Amino acid sequence: MQAEISLAIILIVVLVADLVLKEPNHRALQTLSCGLLIVQMVLNIVPTSGEAFGGMYHSTPMASVVKTILTMGTLLVFMQADTWLSRKDTRFKAGEFYLLTLSTLLGMYYMVSAGNFLLFYVGLELASIPMACLVAFDKFRHHSAEAGAKFILNAMFSSGLMLYGLSLIYGTCGTMYFDDIVTIISGTPLQIMAMVFFFAGLGFKISLVPFHMWTPDTYQGAPTAVSAYLSVISKGAAAFALMSILLKVFAPMVASWEVMLGIVIVITITIANIFALLQKDLKRFMAYSSISQAGYIMLAVMGASAQGMASLVYYVVVYIVANLAVFGVINTIEQNNDGTVDRDSYNGLYKTNPKLTFVMTLALFSLAGIPPFAGFFSKFFVFASAFHGGHWLVVFLALVNTIISLFYYLLIVKAMYITPNDNPLPTFKSSALTRASLFICLLGVILLGICSSVYQVLTNTALL
Amino acid sequence: MEVEIHVIHYLIISTVMMFCGIYGFFTRKNLLALLISVELILNATNINFAVFNRYLFPGQLEGHFFSLFGIAIAAAETAVAIAIIINVYRNIKQVLTDDITDLKG
Numbered sequence: 001m002q003a004e005i006s007l008a009i010i011l012i013v014v015l016v017a018d019l020v021l022k023e024p025n026h027r028a029l030q031t032l033s034c035g036l037l038i039v040q041m042v043l044n045i046v047p048t049s050g051e052a053f054g055g056m057y058h059s060t061p062m063a064s065v066v067k068t069i070l071t072m073g074t075l076l077v078f079m080q081a082d083t084w085l086s087r088k089d090t091r092f093k094a095g096e097f098y099l100l101t102l103s104t105l106l107g108m109y110y111m112v113s114a115g116n117f118l119l120f121y122v123g124l125e126l127a128s129i130p131m132a133c134l135v136a137f138d139k140f141r142h143h144s145a146e147a148g149a150k151f152i153l154n155a156m157f158s159s160g161l162m163l164y165g166l167s168l169i170y171g172t173c174g175t176m177y178f179d180d181i182v183t184i185i186s187g188t189p190l191q192i193m194a195m196v197f198f199f200a201g202l203g204f205k206i207s208l209v210p211f212h213m214w215t216p217d218t219y220q221g222a223p224t225a226v227s228a229y230l231s232v233i234s235k236g237a238a239a240f241a242l243m244s245i246l247l248k249v250f251a252p253m254v255a256s257w258e259v260m261l262g263i264v265i266v267i268t269i270t271i272a273n274i275f276a277l278l279q280k281d282l283k284r285f286m287a288y289s290s291i292s293q294a295g296y297i298m299l300a301v302m303g304a305s306a307q308g309m310a311s312l313v314y315y316v317v318v319y320i321v322a323n324l325a326v327f328g329v330i331n332t333i334e335q336n337n338d339g340t341v342d343r344d345s346y347n348g349l350y351k352t353n354p355k356l357t358f359v360m361t362l363a364l365f366s367l368a369g370i371p372p373f374a375g376f377f378s379k380f381f382v383f384a385s386a387f388h389g390g391h392w393l394v395v396f397l398a399l400v401n402t403i404i405s406l407f408y409y410l411l412i413v414k415a416m417y418i419t420p421n422d423n424p425l426p427t428f429k430s431s432a433l434t435r436a437s438l439f440i441c442l443l444g445v446i447l448l449g450i451c452s453s454v455y456q457v458l459t460n461t462a463l464l
Numbered sequence: 465m466e467v468e469i470h471v472i473h474y475l476i477i478s479t480v481m482m483f484c485g486i487y488g489f490f491t492r493k494n495l496l497a498l499l500i501s502v503e504l505i506l507n508a509t510n511i512n513f514a515v516f517n518r519y520l521f522p523g524q525l526e527g528h529f530f531s532l533f534g535i536a537i538a539a540a541e542t543a544v545a546i547a548i549i550i551n552v553y554r555n556i557k558q559v560l561t562d563d564i565t566d567l568k569g
Contacts, residue, residue: 125537136548142555146564148548160505167512174521217567
């Protein structure tokens with residue numbers, strides 16, 4: 001419970017500071033919330049396990065590690081939101097941004113360490129309701145409102161489906177505790193239907209095809225910092241929660257969900273790749289890229305083992321740093337050049353902003369899975385764990401798809417380095433915090449792959 | 465003649481509500497109608513929880529609690545959704561799905 005309690009205290013401190021500090025207080029609030037998040041990370045760096053609420057809350061060491069990772073990602077997003085929150089039209093509500101983000105983070109904490117479906121559901125909603133407010137944060141930009149409407153309606157619909165599945169599970173098992181359900185559940189047709197409904201509900205959150213329709217619209221319309229948060233933190237937490245529930249609760253039904261998951265993964269990766277090829281808007285492009293990455297993350301679940309768990313968390317870490325680097329660059333360029341997010345406007349960026357181009361290139365290489373960057377190793381471990389589970393056909397199809405993804409990631413690199421442009425974007429200097437966050441992401445992209453101890457530590461934690 | 469009401473009767477109602485909600489969500493054009501459809505789905509699940517608890521597991525209260533939490537959270541979600549829909553209306557003076565199609569591709 002320690003992590004949740006300290007995060008709740010941070011939330012209250014930020015709320016009070018927002019009330020007390022005189023406007024304009026966005027700088028002070030940013031320093032405060034970044035500092036407090038660092039404290040939070042340091043306090044919870046040692047993986048712990050614990051129980052509370054009579055077993056409703058059940059935290060494992062792995063969940064504890066995931067919480068630290070999510071906190072780190074949130075910290076990076078806070079640092080990147082710097083320029084956007086200093087603008088005149090947003091600075092007066094900077095406090096709300098930090099508050100809402102922290103409360104979604106608290107919801108994800110509960111979600112990943114739930115031991116009962118009730119607490120899981122409450123955590124999931126705590127993570128998704130403030131998220132809708134964040135998506136619709138730019139009040140006077142109608143794209144933001146449109147994205148917010150699409151997000152909240154889809155989130156409600158998906159949680160409705162999930163709840164229906166849960167009610168069927170309750171009807172057949174008579175309990176909502178994970179540990180009790182697993183002893184009773186046996187794979188009757190009604191339970192399979194319940195599992196499918198539950199999977200559909202969470203599939204919306206992770207944006208697997210065919211539940212992905214909201215993703216591109218929401219990512220494009222939302223403020224870029226929020227899209228970044230949505231694409232890595234929210235998705236990582238939901239993926240980990242789905243994996244732990246499939247392994248913990250639906251373990252006796254592994255034969256039924258493995259087939260379904262395999263089909264969904266292949267469709268997800270293929271369709272997202274095909275649509276990503278067609279995108280001109282970079283935020284929309286990153287949305288499709290994140291859908292296909294979600295497919296790869298789910299590939300780790302196919303392993304259904306401690307190794308799969310470790311490779312999922314490793315994939316999420318690598319994905320967080322690489323994706324946040326790309327979104328950080330997009331955000332910087334958008335804020336400094338009147339909101340340009342078209343791929344064509346990146347033509348010839350190398351001449352004017354070589355450092356940004358370098359960060360973006362390495363991050364894209366990592367997302368595509370080119371060695372020696374971290375993305376290669378994370379993909380390798382995910383493939384290996386699925387292969388150990390005996391799903392060589394799914395692994396093969398996913399492997400073919402990485403080649404397609406390589407093509408569209410390199411399209412951006414080509415635009416930045418090779419495509420000639422007489423009027424490239426002007427040279428500019430981004431804020432210190434943004435540069436720091438990009439630097440951390442860059443270090444992560446390079447070092448996480450080379451330091452094999454990271455994966456080793458995760459495997460050891462997963463076996464605890 | 466007295467008709468006894470069993471679990472199955474409640475379940476028929478809740479299933480019909482559930483699928484009416486899904487049908488409405490996919491076919492209606494007004495954002496508020498979509499919201500109502502989603503509420504149908506959520507209320508169908510609440511009925512399910514209450515009925516399962518009352519008839520199948522009368523000794524415990526878990527299902528009733530789940531219904532209560534479901535109602536409270538659905539209210540919070542609706543509040544946020546309506547706020548966002550009002551914001552959409554303020555921006556484009558429309559709440560029909562045909563008119564909020566700027567983001568596509």
